[in-house]
Amino acid sequence: MSAAAITVLRRLAAAAGVLLAAATVVFFLEQLMPGNPAVAILGGAGAHPSNAQIAAVDHQYGFDRPLLAQYFSYLGHLLRGDLGTSYGLHQRVTQVIGDQLGPTLVLTSTALVLAWVVAVASTLLSAGRGRTRQAIGSGIEVVLAGLPQYWLGLVLLVVFAIQLRWVPVVGGTSVQGLVLPALTLALPLAGFLGQVTRDEFGSALEQPFAVSARARGMGEREVRRRHALRHAALPGITLSGWAIGALLSGSVIVEVIYSRPGVGQLLVGAVNNQDLPVVVGVTLLVALVYVVANLLVDILYRVADPRLRAPARS
Amino acid sequence: MSAIDQTLARGPLLPVASTRRRRARSVRPTVALSALFAAFVALAALAPGLVTSQGPLTVHLSEGFQAPSLHHLFGTDQSGRDVYARVVYGTRESVLIGLGATAVGLGVAALLGVVAGLGGRVADGAINRLLEVLFAFPGLLLALLFVAIFGPGPGTEIVAVGLANAPGYARMIRGQVLAVKGSGYVEASRVLGHSRARTIRRTILPNAARPLVVLATLGVGQAIVWASALSFLGLGVKPPAPEWGAMLDAGRDYLQTAWWLTVFPGLAIVAFTLASTSLGRFFQQRLEGKLER
Numbered sequence: 001m002s003a004a005a006i007t008v009l010r011r012l013a014a015a016a017g018v019l020l021a022a023a024t025v026v027f028f029l030e031q032l033m034p035g036n037p038a039v040a041i042l043g044g045a046g047a048h049p050s051n052a053q054i055a056a057v058d059h060q061y062g063f064d065r066p067l068l069a070q071y072f073s074y075l076g077h078l079l080r081g082d083l084g085t086s087y088g089l090h091q092r093v094t095q096v097i098g099d100q101l102g103p104t105l106v107l108t109s110t111a112l113v114l115a116w117v118v119a120v121a122s123t124l125l126s127a128g129r130g131r132t133r134q135a136i137g138s139g140i141e142v143v144l145a146g147l148p149q150y151w152l153g154l155v156l157l158v159v160f161a162i163q164l165r166w167v168p169v170v171g172g173t174s175v176q177g178l179v180l181p182a183l184t185l186a187l188p189l190a191g192f193l194g195q196v197t198r199d200e201f202g203s204a205l206e207q208p209f210a211v212s213a214r215a216r217g218m219g220e221r222e223v224r225r226r227h228a229l230r231h232a233a234l235p236g237i238t239l240s241g242w243a244i245g246a247l248l249s250g251s252v253i254v255e256v257i258y259s260r261p262g263v264g265q266l267l268v269g270a271v272n273n274q275d276l277p278v279v280v281g282v283t284l285l286v287a288l289v290y291v292v293a294n295l296l297v298d299i300l301y302r303v304a305d306p307r308l309r310a311p312a313r314s
Numbered sequence: 315m316s317a318i319d320q321t322l323a324r325g326p327l328l329p330v331a332s333t334r335r336r337r338a339r340s341v342r343p344t345v346a347l348s349a350l351f352a353a354f355v356a357l358a359a360l361a362p363g364l365v366t367s368q369g370p371l372t373v374h375l376s377e378g379f380q381a382p383s384l385h386h387l388f389g390t391d392q393s394g395r396d397v398y399a400r401v402v403y404g405t406r407e408s409v410l411i412g413l414g415a416t417a418v419g420l421g422v423a424a425l426l427g428v429v430a431g432l433g434g435r436v437a438d439g440a441i442n443r444l445l446e447v448l449f450a451f452p453g454l455l456l457a458l459l460f461v462a463i464f465g466p467g468p469g470t471e472i473v474a475v476g477l478a479n480a481p482g483y484a485r486m487i488r489g490q491v492l493a494v495k496g497s498g499y500v501e502a503s504r505v506l507g508h509s510r511a512r513t514i515r516r517t518i519l520p521n522a523a524r525p526l527v528v529l530a531t532l533g534v535g536q537a538i539v540w541a542s543a544l545s546f547l548g549l550g551v552k553p554p555a556p557e558w559g560a561m562l563d564a565g566r567d568y569l570q571t572a573w574w575l576t577v578f579p580g581l582a583i584v585a586f587t588l589a590s591t592s593l594g595r596f597f598q599q600r601l602e603g604k605l606e607r
Contacts, residue, residue: 021447026459033463146587148539150546150562151580158573169570249452253543257566267455268547271462279462287450 004302011298015291020075022287026280027074031067033276038063040274041087083281088273093281097263103173104262107254108247110178111185112240118190119197123232124224127201138198144191149250153184153257170259181258185250189243196239197232204231234301241297245290345596348589355586358405368396370403370556379572389574391565397574401582404556408583411472411550411557412538416530418476419537423483428522430484431491432514441488445481453478454543461549471550475540483529491522528598535590542583558583 038057042049049057058064062073077084083093126137160180161169167176204210205228213223252264259265263282270278358365374394382389388397430441448456460474494500495518503517542559544550551557553564558579565575 017443018447018450021443022450025447029459029463034465142591143588146584146591148543148580148583148587150543150559151576151584154562154566154569154576154580158569158577162570162573245450245452249454252454252458253547256547267458268549271458271547271549272466274462274465276462279459283451283455283459286452286455290450290452 007302008299011295015295018291019288022291023075023078023284024071026283027071030276030280033274036063037061037087037276040276078284083284084277086270086275086278088270088275089278093277096266096278097281097285100261100263100266103260104248104251104255104264106173107178107181107185107260107262108244108251110182111189111247111250112243114182114186115189115193115243116236118186119193119236120229122190122194123197123201124229127198128205128224134198138195141191141194141198144187145195146191147188149184149188149253150257152187153180153254156180156184157257173261177258177260181254181260184254184257185247188250189246193236193239193243197236200235201228201232204228207231237297237301241290241294244293245286248286248289344592348592348596351585351589352593355405355409355589358402359409360406362399362403362405366396366399366402368399370400371395371554372399379568381572382574382578388578389572391572391575392568397561397578400556400561401558401579404558404561404579405582407468407551407555407557408538408542408559408586409534411468411475411541412534414472415475415479415537415541416533418473419479419483419533420526420530422477422480423487424523424526426480426484427487428491428519430488431495431522432518438488441484445485448481453482454540457540457544458547458549461544466544466549468551471541471544474544475537478540479533479537483533486529487522487526490525491518494518494521497521525598525601528594528601531590531597532594535587535594538583538590539587 036054036058038054038061039049041057041061042053055064062070065073074084081094083097085091086093086096089096122137122141126133128134157169157180160166167179168174170177201224205224210223210227213227214220218226248263251262252267254260255262255264256268263285267279267282269275270282354365362370372395374390377386377390377394378392380386380390380394386396386398388401390396391400426441426445430438433441451459457474457478460477461470464470464473499521500513500517503513508516538558541550542557542562545557545559546563548563551560553560561579562576562583565572565579568575
């Protein structure tokens with residue numbers, strides 16, 4: 001087996017280990033919940049369930065079994081892709097999440113692309129082009145990166161939907177309705193990515209390979225586009241794995257602001273109703289996406305950066 | 315995305331052998347402005363009566379929904395309460411929650427980081443694995459999971475935000491402990507014949523603790539952003555308490571008619587975060603400068 005294949009296999013095993021541990025952490029956290037989950041299932045303490053009802057639910061959901069038995073059956077169900085049944089909606093959690101996944105995926109992937117476009121544009125326009133431009137560029141990035149999404153979203157809503165009426169206030173899942181939510185999600189991320197690519201871009205312009213490209217007679221624009229940008233994208237690729245996690249949690253807030261259907265709205269509703277299976281399901285799903293994304297990034301990185309490829313055996 | 319993440323991405327908080335040297339600069343205007351703002355926030359939190367003459371809960375039904383004017387700097391809300399007064403009076407609760415969450419996060423992180431840094435390979439490996447697992451959950455989701463389990467409220471909010479931030483801090487503190495442990499002056503202390511306990515207590519811990527000032531300054535701003543996010547989602551402090559995030563949430567119902575109800579409390583959060591980031595970076599540069607000299 002080649003060295004590269006072994007590396008990939010090792011990464012896969014590590015990722016599986018992280019997921020198993022994540023599921024375990026969540027399971028034992030759940031056990032810390034004060035009160036009886038059966039009461040929550042029966043509509044909360046306000047519903048005054050009888051002891052017989054509680055015992056029946058305990059039995060139905062397996063809460064009366066020993067903790068370890070519950071843990072292993074939970075893991076077994078997870079492996080089969082079964083996240084249990086929602087306390088409040090009385091539907092399979094996988095189905096509940098599946099119904100909401102589409103709009104969230106559209107939102108987060110649009111935002112990721114948009115963030116990259118803004119970050120690269122800002123880098124190309126201002127990095128290494130004199131102090132003033134550089135200061136303006138990095139100043140904008142710092143402010144963008146520091147904006148909380150819930151506030152940015154509300155301000156965009158007030159300005160563009162309510163005052164200027166360019167886009168509908170409640171956009172639903174239409175394309176027009178996607179503009180503001182995607183911007184809200186993308187701008188802080190763009191500010192953050194921009195800061196990193198700018199740093200790298202600036203140092204790449206002073207590297208020997210940039211100097212030698214200029215010495216070969218390559219124009220400054222070509223040097224920037226062909227050499228420096230590629231260099232600057234590397235840490236950006238690494239960050240994209242992290243960014244997907246950040247986008248998913250950001251979408252919780254953005255979906256609430258814009259009353260957009262999606263996993264985030266589902267999650268907030270579930271947290272409010274203490275519907276733990278749904279909360280746990282979404283949390284585990286996001287952890288899965290995060291781990292898989294980072295795995296892909298790791299592999300992509302090796303493709304993009306020849307220095308990291310395993311050297312041929314001599 | 316946030317100050318802490320940015321610092322994380324920049325690598326070790328305080329490189330013992332810095333590769334990227336920063337020029338020693340005089341105090342920049344942004345830093346001075348931030349310090350001024352921080353002083354104002356402290357005053358508003360300790361003695362709000364000195365900064366505004368109106369009460370945060372005083373209702374004037376005849377003066378509802380007034381746009382910002384000289385009399386009501388930030389306008390009034392549906393019951394004619396002065397929004398500026400509410401933002402000022404909300405400072406104490408918002409800042410206390412931020413400080414509390416930062417203390418919880420740093421406390422847990424310091425424990426993990428120091429044990430990992432000093433406890434030998436097994437402890438280090440175990441804690442590193444644990445952190446890696448916790449990193450798989452974006453902070454907000456971890457906080458939401460926490461709220462789902464323990465029920466909403468300001469107490470849960472503080473613990474949830476603190477714990478959500480702890481893994482990042484723990485990784486930085488561990489790195490710091492390791493860097494200090496490998497430095498020349500620790501070796502010197504050992505050469506001088508000091509016991510291991512004394513070296514740890516007198517040399518390693520104080521030096522590893524110094525950058526905590528930076529972490530705490532950067533962290534308070536971020537903690538307030540997150541805690542406000544929870545309040546904004548209706549899972550933390552509830553209206554009519556004048557807390558910044560809760561005010562944002564309450565103002566959302568009147569977005570169409572009274573934008574000032576959401577814009578100004580949010581502006582307070584943004585200003586606070588920017589100030590905390592800029593002051594944190596300033597402390598960081600000062601510390602780096604001191605080490606390099």
